[in-house]
Amino acid sequence: MNGAIPTIPAGRHRTIQLQKSLLDRNATLAADNRELFQRHRVFAVNFVSGPGAGKTAIIGRLLDELGQRLRIGVIVGDLATDNDAQRLAGRSAPVLQITTGTLCHLDAGMVRKSLEQFRLEDLDLLIIENVGNLVCPAGFELGESLRVVVTATTEGEDKPVKYPVMFRTADVVLLNKMDLAEVAGFDLHQARRWIELAAPHALRFEMSARTGAGVAEWHEYLERRIHDSVAG
Amino acid sequence: MNGAIPTIPAGRHRTIQLQKSLLDRNATLAADNRELFQRHRVFAVNFVSGPGAGKTAIIGRLLDELGQRLRIGVIVGDLATDNDAQRLAGRSAPVLQITTGTLCHLDAGMVRKSLEQFRLEDLDLLIIENVGNLVCPAGFELGESLRVVVTATTEGEDKPVKYPVMFRTADVVLLNKMDLAEVAGFDLHQARRWIELAAPHALRFEMSARTGAGVAEWHEYLERRIHDSVAG
Numbered sequence: 001m002n003g004a005i006p007t008i009p010a011g012r013h014r015t016i017q018l019q020k021s022l023l024d025r026n027a028t029l030a031a032d033n034r035e036l037f038q039r040h041r042v043f044a045v046n047f048v049s050g051p052g053a054g055k056t057a058i059i060g061r062l063l064d065e066l067g068q069r070l071r072i073g074v075i076v077g078d079l080a081t082d083n084d085a086q087r088l089a090g091r092s093a094p095v096l097q098i099t100t101g102t103l104c105h106l107d108a109g110m111v112r113k114s115l116e117q118f119r120l121e122d123l124d125l126l127i128i129e130n131v132g133n134l135v136c137p138a139g140f141e142l143g144e145s146l147r148v149v150v151t152a153t154t155e156g157e158d159k160p161v162k163y164p165v166m167f168r169t170a171d172v173v174l175l176n177k178m179d180l181a182e183v184a185g186f187d188l189h190q191a192r193r194w195i196e197l198a199a200p201h202a203l204r205f206e207m208s209a210r211t212g213a214g215v216a217e218w219h220e221y222l223e224r225r226i227h228d229s230v231a232g
Numbered sequence: 233m234n235g236a237i238p239t240i241p242a243g244r245h246r247t248i249q250l251q252k253s254l255l256d257r258n259a260t261l262a263a264d265n266r267e268l269f270q271r272h273r274v275f276a277v278n279f280v281s282g283p284g285a286g287k288t289a290i291i292g293r294l295l296d297e298l299g300q301r302l303r304i305g306v307i308v309g310d311l312a313t314d315n316d317a318q319r320l321a322g323r324s325a326p327v328l329q330i331t332t333g334t335l336c337h338l339d340a341g342m343v344r345k346s347l348e349q350f351r352l353e354d355l356d357l358l359i360i361e362n363v364g365n366l367v368c369p370a371g372f373e374l375g376e377s378l379r380v381v382v383t384a385t386t387e388g389e390d391k392p393v394k395y396p397v398m399f400r401t402a403d404v405v406l407l408n409k410m411d412l413a414e415v416a417g418f419d420l421h422q423a424r425r426w427i428e429l430a431a432p433h434a435l436r437f438e439m440s441a442r443t444g445a446g447v448a449e450w451h452e453y454l455e456r457r458i459h460d461s462v463a464g
Contacts, residue, residue, distance in 0.1 A: 005317045006349055007329040010342045051282035051366050051395065052387025079367065080396050085237045097239040102397060104336060104367035110242045117238055132394070133367055134283050135311065135336035154386035154412065155284025162364070163283065164312050165334060180386065183415050185442070210417070 026140050029108035033115070033143025040120035043226045044128060046142050048166060049150035050159070051132035054176040056084045057209035058150060059127055063091045065219055070124045070226065075114050077106040077131045084129060093127075094118065104136035111142045125226060134163040145229060146222075148172040149199075153181040157191040160198035167198035172205065174218060179208040258372050261340035265347075265375025272352035275458040276360060278374050280398060281382035282391070283364035286408040288316045289441035290382060291359055295323045297451055302356045302458065307346050309338040309363045316361060325359075326350065336368035343374045357458060366395040377461060378454075380404040381431075385413040389423040392430035399430035404437065406450060411440040 037044050047055045056076075063072060072093040076085045077100055085097035096117050098110050111128060118126070128144065130137045149170035151159050154177050160167040167173065173195050181188060188206075195204055203221065207214030269276050279287045288308075295304060304325040308317045309332055317329035328346050330338060343360060350358070360376065362369045381402035383391050386409050392399040399405065405427050413420060420438075427436055435453065439446030 005314050005321055005327055005329050007314055007317075007331055008342070008346055008349075010330055010332045010335060010338075010345075050284065050364065051391050052384070078394055081390070081393050082237050082239055083390050083394060085239075089237055095237055097237050098242055099239055100242045102367070102371070103242060104365070106242075110240070113242075114240055117240075131367070132282065133336070133365060135334070135363070135365055136368065139334065152284070152386070154384065154409070154416070158313070158315050159283050161313050162310055162315060177386070180412065180415060183412060184386070 023139050026108050029112060030141035030143040033108050033112055036115070036120065037126070037143060037145065040123070041230050042120050042123045042126050043146070043229050044126040044142070044144045045146045045148055045222070046128045046130060046144035047148050047150060048130045048134070048137045048170075049132060050134045050155060053132070053150045053152040053155060054209050055129050055132070055150050056087050058174060058176065059129055060088055061209050061212065061215055062127070062219065062222075063088065063093050065215070066125075066223065067092045070223070071122055072125045072127060073118045073123045074127045074129070075111060076129045077110070079103070079131060100131060104131055104133045105140050106130050106137065106142060107140045108142050124230075134159065134166050138165040138169055146171050146225060148174060150174045150176050152177040153186040153191075154184045157187050157194055160194045164198050167195070167202070170199050170202045172221075173199050173202045175204060175206045176209055178206050178213060179211045255371050258340050261344060262373035262375040265340050265344055268347070268352065269358070269375060269377065272355070273462050274352050274355045274358050275378070275461050276358040276374070276376045277378045277380055277454070278360045278362060278376035279380050279382060280362045280366070280369045280402075281364060282366045282387060285364070285382045285384040285387060286441050287361050287364070287382050288319050290406060290408065291361055292320055293441050293444065293447055294359070294451065294454075295320065295325050297447070298357075298455065299324045302455070303354055304357045304359060305350045305355045306359045306361070307343060308361045309342070311335070311363060332363060336363055336365045337372050338362050338369065338374060339372045340374050356462075366391065366398050370397040370401055378403050378457060380406060382406045382408050384409040385418040385423075386416045389419050389426055392426045396430050399427070399434070402431050402434045404453075405431050405434045407436060407438045408441055410438050410445060411443045
């Protein structure tokens with residue numbers, strides 16, 4: 001095994017077949033959700049990332065800073081615990097926790113079921129925090145208006161190219177924990193190149209949910225998108 | 233939605249049925265792998281973690297520090313790229329990359345197929361770096377002698393309770409990036425409690441693959457396990 005590294009693609013046609021029918025069913029339900037959101041003029045954002053990249057902190061900032069101007073609802077997905085929902089509770093927004101058990105993503109049906117707990121006509125923005133996973137949520141549309149992938153400087157530079165489907169399907173990339181970039185030995189130049197390669201159509205915001213640096217630009221963009229959507 | 237946070241468990245019996253037959257098939261193949269490893273006296277370690285927790289850096293250290301005393305082979309799983317295999321190449325150990333496409337975990341069949349590229353009789357230790365994912369790899373045994381879950385201080389304290397199956401099935405928890413604990417605002421006391429709650433039978437090593445702090449204890453333990461296994 002000298003020279004080039006042998007690479008074996010794992011062929012699993014049977015699994016892919018099963019997966020396909022699940023995805024088709026999900027796409028139908030996602031289209032229903034999308035129609036429902038449009039009818040009620042709700043802008044839905046699907047936050048995805050690996051574990052611990054900072055989705056909850058980012059959403060907490062958003063509730064704190066936009067919660068007076070926008071009517072926001074939050075759905076949080078996790079395998080277990082309502083830790084994230086607890087972290088987000090006590091602000092103005094209603095928070096609903098979905099526990100998925102062993103399932104690695106939310107799907108459109110779960111979101112639909114959760115919507116019964118909200119009065120959509122009273123919301124401008126529905127935030128959906130997906131399960132912490134850079135793989136499974138990629139194929140499962142929820143009917144969202146915007147898909148936001150969060151990656152942290154502490155995860156290294158190469159996540160966009162190692163999890164290409166997730167980044168390719170994202171509308172926005174939030175590069176979080178910029179305050180830790182230097183101590184983590186993070187190569188920002190390389191990371192930008194890989195984000196642009198994997199997600200050429202996505203907007204990128206470099207920020208720290210903890211310090212608040214760079215957050216204003218992201219919030220301005222989101223508010224503009226929400227207003228355009230309502231006006232459109 | 234005042235008071236307690238509403239929690240909706242996502243019931244998806246049909247998916248779970250499909251998943252179960254895949255898991256059963258995998259368990260059979262994993263038992264075959266296990267038998268094969270035992271026959272050749274190969275100690276197999278399955279490294280799992282979320283994206284960017286430091287599996288590759290930990291394995292790199294291991295090859296550098298134990299590569300003279302042990303004959304090691306490495307299998308690396310990723311959706312795409314051979315970045316990790318490249319990072320690990322050029323040492324004494326043969327490295328094989330498996331690309332899984334959209335699949336979020338390695339399975340026993342993929343590992344079996346990869347083993348054809350190794351001479352098992354020439355190995356003491358087979359390292360398997362799984363896809364970066366704290367959910368899917370949990371149910372898919374590979375026939376490993378030891379399952380090691382890596383979590384990083386930069387991911388926060390609560391990953392063990394949020395991804396309970398992965399931690400419950402781990403033999404060893406490596407708490408990595410201890411050098412960044414303070415700047416990340418990491419609460420070590422809370423993290424230890426949650427690791428003990430989620431993985432009460434696992435051994436815990438606190439370390440930094442980057443600085444090398446705490447690595448010696450982990451390597452001593454691993455070497456002892458390998459020697460005990462060969463002697464047993």
